[in-house]
Amino acid sequence: MAGMMGLEGATVAAIAAMAVATYACRAGGYWLLRRLHPSRFLRAMLAALPGALFIAFVVPALAAGGAMQWAGAAATLAMVAATGNVALGIIAGTGTAWVVWALR
Amino acid sequence: MAETEPPAAAPPVIFTAAGIRHGMRRAAWLTIGMAPFGLAVGMLSERHGLSLAETVLMNALVFAGTSQIVALEHWSHPAPLIGPLVAAFAVNLRMALMGPVLAPWLDRLQGWRKLATLHLVVDHSFALSVLEMQRGGRDAGFLFGAGLALWLSWLAASTVGRLAGGVLALPAGHPLFFAALAAIVSLLVPLWRGRRDLLPWVVAGIVALLVARVAPGSSWYIIAGALAGSLAAGLRGGA
Numbered sequence A: 001m002a003g004m005m006g007l008e009g010a011t012v013a014a015i016a017a018m019a020v021a022t023y024a025c026r027a028g029g030y031w032l033l034r035r036l037h038p039s040r041f042l043r044a045m046l047a048a049l050p051g052a053l054f055i056a057f058v059v060p061a062l063a064a065g066g067a068m069q070w071a072g073a074a075a076t077l078a079m080v081a082a083t084g085n086v087a088l089g090i091i092a093g094t095g096t097a098w099v100v101w102a103l104r
Numbered sequence B: 001m002a003e004t005e006p007p008a009a010a011p012p013v014i015f016t017a018a019g020i021r022h023g024m025r026r027a028a029w030l031t032i033g034m035a036p037f038g039l040a041v042g043m044l045s046e047r048h049g050l051s052l053a054e055t056v057l058m059n060a061l062v063f064a065g066t067s068q069i070v071a072l073e074h075w076s077h078p079a080p081l082i083g084p085l086v087a088a089f090a091v092n093l094r095m096a097l098m099g100p101v102l103a104p105w106l107d108r109l110q111g112w113r114k115l116a117t118l119h120l121v122v123d124h125s126f127a128l129s130v131l132e133m134q135r136g137g138r139d140a141g142f143l144f145g146a147g148l149a150l151w152l153s154w155l156a157a158s159t160v161g162r163l164a165g166g167v168l169a170l171p172a173g174h175p176l177f178f179a180a181l182a183a184i185v186s187l188l189v190p191l192w193r194g195r196r197d198l199l200p201w202v203v204a205g206i207v208a209l210l211v212a213r214v215a216p217g218s219s220w221y222i223i224a225g226a227l228a229g230s231l232a233a234g235l236r237g238g239a
Helices: A009-033 A040-064 A067-083 A086-103 B017-028 B031-047 B052-061 B065-073 B082-106 B111-119 B123-134 B141-164 B175-191 B195-214 B220-236
Strands: none
Touching (some): A067 A086, A086 B175, B017 B123, B031 B141, B031 B175, B052 B141, B065 B082, B082 B220, B123 B141, B123 B175, B195 B220
């Protein structure tokens, strides 16, 4: 197994199943909601959703992490707040995490 | 926000090559954060016996790193079917929340443009597009371009990881993998809309923490936190 160009039936089936499930997620929420005329309530909800989604992604990941993750996240936030540049934030955060990791 | 502009005066949503290029340029920097993540997925594919062709196929068609890692960690030979299917659905369900937010752009797209743009929705292209919408952007090509740049770099990084998998292996806790989380954290700063975000963000964080504790090992906490936080904003009223 694990040749270069080989395609195994079971593997292709698993990949296809993952692809269909993921596309259903990407398109499903949109198809379900597009028929609704968004009310004031729904508009306020959708406007707040992106930030809430990323907070819900980040907070438990940090809670499960250690000093490396906390220092890296703090450095990322500080750099983006100071420069407005997300790439510098990623570099500063990962660099800080690396320093903390090396110093352990 | 978009709510403040009179609907009749709003210029129509368009889909142009200039918009695609703009989105690609904006996403180019975020590919730095995605690259180590893509490498890790490629290495994991090698370790679990996927061929190069199978690795490329998975990364092109699924294009959702966390769900791929979850599925690959439980891979066996011959490949399982139900495990990867459930992993893809459970981990990627958060994407179902992104479509409705992007609806003002998606509604105006037809045919292949709509189908392809939906496939290219990931955390980063979603966040960049929301910011572009908040600035009054009306070119849906932006979403397509940002997603395309991330998709291409994802394919490149995961392919390199698959090829290098036997040669170099980073331990799971290596700080390079923190870049993926840093890429998400970095987007929080531009997404902050001021004090009105305090309530939804605090609610989202607390609910996500609680659900993560109750149901560890799934990613329901992301959906629960996002819905609770945005529900709090909706109940408070205003935009």
